[in-house]
Amino acid sequence: MHLYSASQRLMVMICLVAFLCAFTSGVISPDPKRPICCKEDTLTFEKPSIKITKCYIFPAKGKCAAAVVFTDENKLYCIDPKATWLQRRINNLKKRGVICEDYTKS
DSSP: OOOSSSSHHHHHHHHHHHEEEEESSSOOOOOEEEEEEEEGOOOOOOOOOOOEEEEEEEBBBEEEEEOOEEEEESSSEOOOOTTHHHHHHHHHHTTTTOOEEEEEGG
């Protein structure tokens, strides 16, 4: 099939862009085959002041630092596992029904 008109080519390009955007969106995947990777320079000791919706615990692996990852609706936070307030926050999350998925035991 040959595309003869500019409008047909434009429509194909729009469809391709939409398709690519669907697969490269900022959706966070806790898939162990493609885990979240926190670099050493992205770790923080600061408490996020937002409502945490998910929590993951990752071990150090390759270029990825050991981290506890909190997520809200739009963002992910790489927390240094040595943060003094962290265990208390994890316990509070558990009381609210947000269980940290621990990938260090896999």
